[in-house]
Amino acid sequence: MQLHELVNTLGQDLQRRYGEKVHKLTLHGGFSCPNRDGTIGRGGCTFCNVSSFVDENTQAQSIEMQLSDRSGEIKRAKKYFAYFQAYTNTFAEVQVLRNMYEQALRSSDIVGLCVGTRPDCVPDAVMDLLIEYKQKGYEIWLELGLQTANNNTLKRINxxxxxxxxxxxxxxxxxxxxxxxxxxxxxxxxxxxxxxxETLKKVLDVGTDGIKLHGLHIVEGSTMAKAWKAGKLEAPSLEQYVDIASTMIRMTPPDVVYHRVSSAARRPTLLSPLWCENRWLAMTEIGRTLDKEGAQGTLIERPFIYSKPILTPQL
Incomplete structure (x- = not known):
């Protein structure tokens, strides 16, 4: 069976709701990160080398130009989400954010925004701005980098x-x-x-609409890279990742959407694990495991009441 028959993927979720293919177009707004510039902390997260995720030439382009370039690359869809991905995409004055988001929303092909950010970087004014776009009929996804629910680990990774x-x-x-x-x-x-x-259980207890899984990457320029070079840190093997990711997917209610079940990076930025260079390796193995052991939702340990969004404003 194919992965989308075993996992509630974003692609099939959008196809079902919009009646056609919808793609995410990645945009770079030139944002910084409050965990690097001293606003919240310095040095950034220990796993992060932000330059590995950002094309500086792309970042220098206007939002309109980026959208034009991306939509021209994808011929299979006529509708898109503007996806502000790299850095912290709510880390600016609200008027700056408004101008940037609205550049993307001017296109009639754009049906919504996906905004990648940190949980501690969504002040009331930013939330109100996103609510405003939601009320105008756009679909808004707030992509929050939690990484783990273990507070001790969160401290260790800065x-x-x-x-x-x-x-x-x-x-x-x-x-x-x-x-x-x-x-x-x-x-x-x-x-x-x-x-x-335990992280998954806590996330599901709070309530979430989607999950994006990443395997740990050791990338050049990160704090973790120093530990890896010293032989003090290992990245997960393909087998370890597939086992854990498959179990988490099987424990997830079927109506939670998986935006990604694996991630990829390239050398020379990528140091380890090298299986991450091929984005299909983990996806294929996860599919095989789920086909054999059970699809998404088949490992829920107890009756699960999924927390749907409450549409009554709670300030």
Whole structure:
């Protein structure tokens, strides 16, 4: 069976709701990160080398030019989400954000926004702006980089926020009908499979609309790269990642949308694990495991009441 027959993927979710293919167009707004410039902390998260995720030439282009370039590359869709991905895409004055978001929304092909950010970087004014776009009929996804619900791990990786911060902003966003996609990393230092399962349980208890799974990458320029070069840190093997990710997917209610079940990077920025160079390796193996052991939702341990968004505003 194909992966979308075993997992509620974003692609099939959008196809079902819009009646046609809808693609995410990645945009770079030139944002910084409050965990690097001293606003919240310095040095950034220990796994991060932000330059590995950003094409500086692309970042220098206007939003309109980026949209034109991206839509020209994808011929199979006529509708798109503007996806502000790299850095912290709510880390600016609200008027700056408004100008940038509205550049993207001017196109009639754009049906919504996906905004990648940190749980501690969505102040009331930014939330109100996203709510405004939601009320205008756009579909809004707030992609929150949680990575783990373990507060001890969050401290070790210099994340700069705790799980409670994530839970608070998630509940507020979903109360206004803004969808939340939770980013999680499998393979963080000192974390076990059980830690990943506990993270998933906590995320589901709070309520989420989507999940994006990443395997830990050791990338050049990161703090973790130094530990890896010294032989003090290992990235997860393909087998370890597939086992943990497959279990998490099987424990996830079927109506939660998986935006990604694996991630990829390239050398020379990527140091380890090298299986991440081929984005299809983990996806194929996860599909095989789920086909054999059970699809999404088949490992729910107890009757699960999925927390749908509450549309009554809760300020």
């Amino acid at each position: 994340r700069g926020h705790d799980f409670e911060c994530y839970a608070q902003i998630t509940k507020r966003a979903r109360a206004h009908g803004i969808k939340v996609c939770t980013h999680l990393i499998v393979g963080l230092p000192k974390e076990t499979k059980q830690d990943n399962i």
